[in-house]
Amino acid sequence: MKSVKDIYLELSGIAIAVLLALACGFAVILATSSEPLTALSSLIIDPVTNPFNIGTVINKAVPLMLTGLALAVVFQAGVFSMGAEGQLYMGGFAGAIAGIYFDALPFWLHFVVIIGCAMAAGALYAAIAGLLKTYANANEIVTTLMLNFVAILTTSYFVNNVFKDPTSGGAARMAYLSPEVLLSKLIPGFSAHGGIVIALAAVVIVYLLLYKSPVGYELRLVGKNGKFATYGGISKNRVLLTSIMISGALAGLAGIVEILGIHGTFKENFSAGLGFDGIIIALLARNHPIGIVVASFFYAYIQVGAQTMQAGSDMPREVAVIIQVMLVLLVSAQGIFNFMKHNMRKKGGVV
Template identity: 70%
Template sequence: MKTGKALYLELAGIAAAVFAALLCGFIVILLTSKEPLSAISALVMDPLANSFNIGTILNKAVPLMLTGLAISVVFQAGVFSMGAEGQLYVGGFLGSLAAVYVPGLPVWVHLPLILACAVLGGALFGAIPGALKAYWNADEIVTTLMLNFIAILTTSYLVNNVFKDPESGGYARMPYIDPGLLLGKIVPGFSAHAGLLVALGAVAVVYMLLYHTSIGYELRLVGKNPQFAKYGGIATPRVIVLSIVISGALAGLAGIVEILGIHSTYKDNFSAGLGFDGIIIALLARNHPIGVLAASLFYAYLQVGAQTMQVGSDMPREVAVIIQVLLVLFVSSQAIFAYIKQKFVSGQKAVG
C-alpha cells in the first residue's frame, strides 16, 4: 500500500505528464493552424458541448475501461501480456455466435449466455500464453502478440466465409443480432448505451478482487516479488495463469459489449486496436481500477475531441494522436524510472 505522500507524488507525476502532452499538442496546433484558437476550442470544449458528444465519450470509454482492466490485472501480476486484442476478438466472436445461432431462448437467459460465452472464450484463449509462461517460461510478450494475429486472422476468415451473412454483399459480417439482445440506451434520447453499467460493474469487481481477496493479494505479491511469494508458499505458476485468464475474460467481455452496444453484429476488424489502447489506459492508470475509469474517460474525451476538431477547424484528427503518443511516452517513462529505482533499491537491500 502506498503512503499518502507517495500516492500524491504519483498523481502529481501523472497530471504533469498529461499537462505536458496537451501543451505539446497545443504548440503543434499554434505552429500549423491558421485558426489555432478555434482548433484548440474544438478539441477541448466541443466534446462537452452537447449530450450527443457526451454520450459518445461514454460509449468510447466502455471498451477502454474493460481492456484497461484486462491489462491492469496482468501488469499487477508482473506479466507483460499484449494479448487483449486477440482475446477481445475471440470473445466477441464466440459471444456473437451464441447471439445469432442459439435461437428460441428468453432474453433473460440468452443475454447472460452471450456474455458468458464471450468471457469464457477470452479466458480460454488467455490461458494458452498463461500456461506457456508459467510452465515453460515462454516470453509472454512474444506469445501474446503472435496469438493476436492468430485470433484476428482466424475470426476474419470465418466471418468472411463460414459465418458470413448471405445478404451482406461485399461486407464481411455475421447476420444482425436480434434487437432485443442489444444493449439499449441508458436514458431515452441519450446516446450512451447500457454497456457503461457493465464496465462500471467490472471496475468495482476488479477493485474488490485485487484489494479485498486472497487471490488479489497473491496476484499483486507475485507481481512485486515472485521469489518472496514462492518462498511464502504461493504457487506462482497458478497465479500467472490465473492473471492472464482473468485478463482474457475481461477482454472478451469488452469485445461482446462493443458489438452489442455499437455494431449490432460481428464484423471484420471491428476493434480498431481497442486491446492495444488498453495498454495505454493501464499505463496512465498505474494499473489501478479506479485510475482505469478516469483514464478511459480522458482518453475517450481526446478521441471525441479529435473528431470535433477535424470538423470544426482546419486541423486533422491526427493532432490528437500526437497528444496520445506523447502521453504514452511521458507516462511510460515515469513507469520505467520507477521500475529501475525499485530494482536498484531491492538490489541494495539484498547486498546489505
C-alpha cells in the first residue's frame, strides 16, 4: 500500500501535468487568436454558464467514465489492452439488436436484457484477445488494435445492409429503439440523461471489486508481480482472462449507454474514439475508480469548452486536442519518473 507521502507526490505530479497541458493550450490561443480573452473565456467559463452546457459535460463524461473503468481494470492486471473501442461497438450493436427484436418484453425486463446483451457481447469479444494472450502469448496491444477494426467494420457492414432501417434513407443506422427503454433526462429541461447514474454505480462496483474482493486482490497482485502470484497458487491465465472480460463488459456497457442516452439507435461510427479516450482517462486517474470520475469530468469539460470556444471565437476546437495530447505525454512522463524512482529505491539510490 502506498504511503500518504507517495500518494501526495503522485497527485501533485498529476496536477502539475494538467496545469502544464492547459498552459500549452493557452499559449497556442494567445499566440494565434485575434481575440484571445474571448477564446479563453469561452473555453474555461462557458461550459458551466448554463444548464444545457453543464448537462452536455455530464453526458460526455458518462462513456468516458465507463471506458476509463474498463481500461483501468486491465491495466491494473498488467495487460495493456487497447480494445475498448471495438468492445464498445460490439456491446452497442448487440444491445441495439436486443432492443429492436425483444421489444415485446415488459419494460423493466426489456431494459435488463438490452444491458445484459451489451455487456455479454463486450465481454465475449474481449475474450478473443484474452485467450490469444493467455494461451498463445500473443501481444495484447496488437490483437486488441486489430480487433477494433474488425468490430467497427463488421458492425458497419451489418448496419448498412442486414439490419439497416428501410426508412433511414442514406443514413447508416438501425431502427430507433422504443422510447420506453431510452435513458430519460435527470430533470425536465436539463440535458443530462440517466446514464450518469449507471456510470457512478459502475464506479462503486469496480472500486469494491478491485479493493474489497478476492478477485480484485488477485488481479492487482498479478499486475504487480505475476511470478509471485503464481508462486502463491494464483492462476495467472485465469486472472488475466477474467480481467479482460470484465473490461470488455464495461466497454460494452459504455456503448449501449451512449446509444440509449444520446442516439436512440445504433449508428455507423457513433463512438468517435470513446474507447481510445478511455486510455487517457485511465492513465490520468492512475487506474483508480475515484480518480476516473474526476478525470472524466475534466476531459468532458475541456471537450465542451472547445466546442463553445469554436462557436464564440476565432479558435477551432482542435486546441482541445493539443491539451489532450500534452496530457498524455506529461502523464506518461510522470509514470516513467515513478518507475525510475522505484527502481532507484530498490537499488539503494536517492531520488
